[in-house]
Amino acid sequence: xxxxxxxxxxxxxxxxxxxxxxxPPLKEIPPKSADLSAWYTAVTLKAELISYSPxxxxxxxxxxxxxxxxxxxxxxxxxxxxxGHENAYFPLLIPESLLVKEAEHVEGFAPEVAWVTHxxxxxxxxRLAIRPTSEAMIGTMYAQWIESYRDLPVLINQWVNVVRxxxxxxxxxxxxxxxxxxxxxxxxxxxxxxxxxxxxxxxxREFAENVAAVPVYAGAKSASERFPGxxxxxxxxxxxxxxxxxxxxxxxxxxxxxxxAYGITFxxxxxxxxxxxxxxxxxxxxxxxxxxxxxxxxxxxxxPPKLAPVEAVFVPIVKGERxxxxxxxxxxxxxxxxxxxxxxxxxxxxxxxWKFTEWEMRGVPLRVEIGPKDIEAGAAVVVRxxxxxxxxxxxxxxxxxxxxxxIRELLEAVGASLYRQARAFLESHTLRARDRExxxxxxxxxxxxxxxxxxxxxxxxxRVKGQTGATTRNTRALExxxxxxxxxxxxPAKVSAYFAQSY
RNA sequence: CGGGACGUAGCUCAGCUUGGUAGAGCGCUUGCUUUGGGAGCAAGAAGUCGCAGGUUCAAAUCCUGUCGUCCCGACCA
Numbered sequence: 001x002x003x004x005x006x007x008x009x010x011x012x013x014x015x016x017x018x019x020x021x022x023x024p025p026l027k028e029i030p031p032k033s034a035d036l037s038a039w040y041t042a043v044t045l046k047a048e049l050i051s052y053s054p055x056x057x058x059x060x061x062x063x064x065x066x067x068x069x070x071x072x073x074x075x076x077x078x079x080x081x082x083x084g085h086e087n088a089y090f091p092l093l094i095p096e097s098l099l100v101k102e103a104e105h106v107e108g109f110a111p112e113v114a115w116v117t118h119x120x121x122x123x124x125x126x127r128l129a130i131r132p133t134s135e136a137m138i139g140t141m142y143a144q145w146i147e148s149y150r151d152l153p154v155l156i157n158q159w160v161n162v163v164r165x166x167x168x169x170x171x172x173x174x175x176x177x178x179x180x181x182x183x184x185x186x187x188x189x190x191x192x193x194x195x196x197x198x199x200x201x202x203x204x205r206e207f208a209e210n211v212a213a214v215p216v217y218a219g220a221k222s223a224s225e226r227f228p229g230x231x232x233x234x235x236x237x238x239x240x241x242x243x244x245x246x247x248x249x250x251x252x253x254x255x256x257x258x259x260x261a262y263g264i265t266f267x268x269x270x271x272x273x274x275x276x277x278x279x280x281x282x283x284x285x286x287x288x289x290x291x292x293x294x295x296x297x298x299x300x301x302x303x304p305p306k307l308a309p310v311e312a313v314f315v316p317i318v319k320g321e322r323x324x325x326x327x328x329x330x331x332x333x334x335x336x337x338x339x340x341x342x343x344x345x346x347x348x349x350x351x352x353x354w355k356f357t358e359w360e361m362r363g364v365p366l367r368v369e370i371g372p373k374d375i376e377a378g379a380a381v382v383v384r385x386x387x388x389x390x391x392x393x394x395x396x397x398x399x400x401x402x403x404x405x406x407i408r409e410l411l412e413a414v415g416a417s418l419y420r421q422a423r424a425f426l427e428s429h430t431l432r433a434r435d436r437e438x439x440x441x442x443x444x445x446x447x448x449x450x451x452x453x454x455x456x457x458x459x460x461x462x463r464v465k466g467q468t469g470a471t472t473r474n475t476r477a478l479e480x481x482x483x484x485x486x487x488x489x490x491x492p493a494k495v496s497a498y499f500a501q502s503y
Numbered sequence: 504c505g506g507g508a509c510g511u512a513g514c515u516c517a518g519c520u521u522g523g524u525a526g527a528g529c530g531c532u533u534g535c536u537u538u539g540g541g542a543g544c545a546a547g548a549a550g551u552c553g554c555a556g557g558u559u560c561a562a563a564u565c566c567u568g569u570c571g572u573c574c575c576g577a578c579c580a
Contacts, residue, residue: 027515027529027541037574046514056571112579133580167504167578174579227580235580250580282580317539353540360540371539381539389540469576 026361031298036242040293044171047301047362049292057169057176061285064362067309068288069179073159075211075306076181076283079203085155085183090137092160093128098136102261105135108228112164114176130163135229135254135280138184139262146276149188149268153196157183172289173246173503180284186264186276190255193277197253200281201234204249212287213304213419214238214294215426216248217449217498219474224458227280231255237473237498238290239426243446245473245500246290251281289503294422301363302385304418305411312336312382312407313359314345317352317371329370332380332403339404343368360385365414366407382410386417430498439487439499443470449500453478453493455486464488464499473498 025031029042044050049065061069077087093116100106109132116128131137142154159181169175183200187193205218216236226233230252237245258264259275268274288307295302305311314333316325326347333343346355352369359367369381379399387394398406429448433439442450443464454460454475465471475495478484484493 041573052572054571108580164579170573221580225580230580233580247580252580315539319538349538351538351540351542353538353542355541356539357541369539373539 026299026357028361029300032241032296033298036240036293039296040289041171043296043300043361044292049288050171055176057166059171059175061179064309065288068291068303068307069285071307071309072211072283072285072287073181076203076207077157077159079207080157080181080183083155083199083203085157085185087158088156089158089160090134090141092131094131094134094137096127096129098140098262099129101136102139102229102258104257105229105261109133109164112166114163114165131160132162132164133280133282134158134160134162134182134184135258135278136262139258139264139278142184142186142276142278143263143265146186146264146266149266152186152188152266152276153192154186155183155196156185157181170289172285172292174286178284178286180282182280182282185279186259187278188266188268188274188276190277193255193279194253197232197234197251197279197281200279201236201249201251204236204251204281204283207283208236208238208248208287208290209419211304211306212291213306213415213422214248214287214290215419215423217474219476219498220495221250221474222456222458222461222472222497224461225471227252229254229257229261231257235474237449237500237502238294239429239449239500240290240293240503241425243429243448243501245449245498245502246286246293247473247502248287248290249281249283252279254278254280294425295418296363299357300361302418303363303365305365305415308363308365309342310344310359310362310364311342311411312344312366312368313355313364314343314368314370315352315355315359316345316347317369317374319372322372325370325372325375328375328400329368332368332370332400336404336407341404341407366410368403368407382406384410384414384417386414386421433487433499436487436489439464440468443468443499443501446501449473449498451496451498452487453480453484454495454497454499455489455491456494456497457486457489457491460486460489460491468501470499470501473500473502 028046030038032039048062050059050061053060113132114130116130117124146154161177161179163177166174166176185196187196201218205216208214208216216238218236221233221235227250232253234251236248238248240246256275256277258278264276265273266276291304291307292301295304314329316329318325329345333345336343363385365385367383374380379397380403382396382398384394430451431442431447432451433442439450439452461472475497478493479496480493486493
């Protein structure tokens with residue numbers, strides 16, 4: 001929930017799960033409800049998603065965290081393929097002369113670029129940028145590859161690391177080196193490029209909601225928030241429990257700006273040489289930060305099943321000399337693994353209670369308990385991570401021979417439930433402001449996504465930002481009747497906008 | 504980049520004010536007993552006190568610098 005005493009929350013409800021009264025407090029992490037920042041940092045470390053490294057602002061993505069990234073990749077990549085894209089790989093190092101070709105672009109990224117100046121002991125004749133993004137490199141290659149309208153569209157994506165020299169870093173949310181994917185496409189017409197930009201925005205929205213279980217608002221960025229060099233930038237924006245918005249993916253219509261800078265031309269059907277229209281779109285491991293903050297509770301992570309490295313963990317209960325529960329757990333888990341489920345048996349020499357707490361903290365969606373009583377009954381106890389201890393439906397007794405189907409159903413249920421909870425939070429913290437005082441009050445207190453009719457002008461947004469720290473997150477077609485005035489400044493409204501403070 | 508805080512065993516921290524042989528709990532190792540919500544007993548291992556200078560007979564402790572982390576702000580696709 002909100003940071004205690006800070007966030008104004010007019011419609012606060014028991015949306016995010018509180019720790020159950022029967023569950024003892026965790027030793028490793030402070031309660032999420034008490035201090036979101038401290039909780040967030042602790043849980044990323046203690047759940048072994050990441051480790052800090054000897055390099056400032058750069059983290060190690062540990063196997064459990066990488067498992068989440070792999071699942072994100074799998075689901076997103078299959079959506080890219082389904083929309084006609086192919087993967088490729090472009091160089092990490094970008095000659096300065098390429099990077100500077102698009103003026104707005106280089107200006108926007110200049111403060112964040114890391115440079116390679118030496119090869120061994122020799123100073124380079126031209127320094128090389130470590131890619132902060134790859135428009136320059138990919139645009140240069142597209143210029144070579146594209147000659148005719150018959151070569152278009154070009155639909156390529158790459159899964160890579162990028163480096164941006166950041167001043168303040170936080171695991172997943174902002175690191176100097178991070179993993180992402182960047183799609184880059186070239187088209188014969190402005191209309192096609194715009195369609196592609198919106199198509200991929202929709203892919204991100206659908207992915208965020210159905211795979212990551214994170215509800216988002218999709219829309220257009222304001223001019224001040226636009227990608228340097230883009231004609232228009234679109235984003236999906238999620239709302240974190242502290243009332244700050246998190247930009248979770250962007251999709252850019254680059255128009256002909258990069259085609260002109262990098263010489264991407266083609267002979268069209270009418271015989272004219274024309275500049276192509278390009279797009280780029282990206283989602284980074286920041287999305288995992290959104291998942292962590294959105295779903296986690298006082299007892300740790302709650303990972304949506306489709307992203308969970310372990311979907312179900314088996315905890316055998318050993319009694320005296322009886323080790324048959326361990327064998328049975330392995331037997332059942334092997335069967336599920338063969339059926340394609342991601343399961344693990346925790347047969348370490350720890351008490352069951354210790355394991356329950358450990359795997360809850362690490363956010364595994366389902367726990368399967370196999371004890372002597374269960375073996376007698378021919379059934380296991382399956383416990384859901386999305387519900388509180390003792391809540392109706394949190395424990396299900398499932399016959400061994402029905403386990404696979406039941407687990408598949410429960411995983412679906414957990415995912416849907418996490419989404420429902422997050423959706424309820426977003427909706428209850430999306431507030432319409434219809435006068436300036438209310439807008440300022442909501443923005444200042446981080447009440448959530450503040451929805452207003454907006455004029456769309458830079459100076460108006462800048463004034464709100466100066467006063468409250470909030471900016472537009474994204475905008476959409478005006479939902480009010482024509483003639484409505486901007487809530488922030490009183491000029492005629494052009495769009496509907498969400499204002500919020502952001503990460 | 505500005506303001507604030509922190510850095511001592513794998514983890515959480517005490518010790519620093521007032522300089523004098525490095526501490527606790529948890530974890531770890533071994534053994535035995537345990538195991539349906541973070542087990543018990545016994546024995547044991549484990550720290551260049553972030554790093555570099557300085558002051559001092561003597562520095563975890565005082566001073567300077569530096570690196571890193573956290574919080575708040577600025578900046579940020």
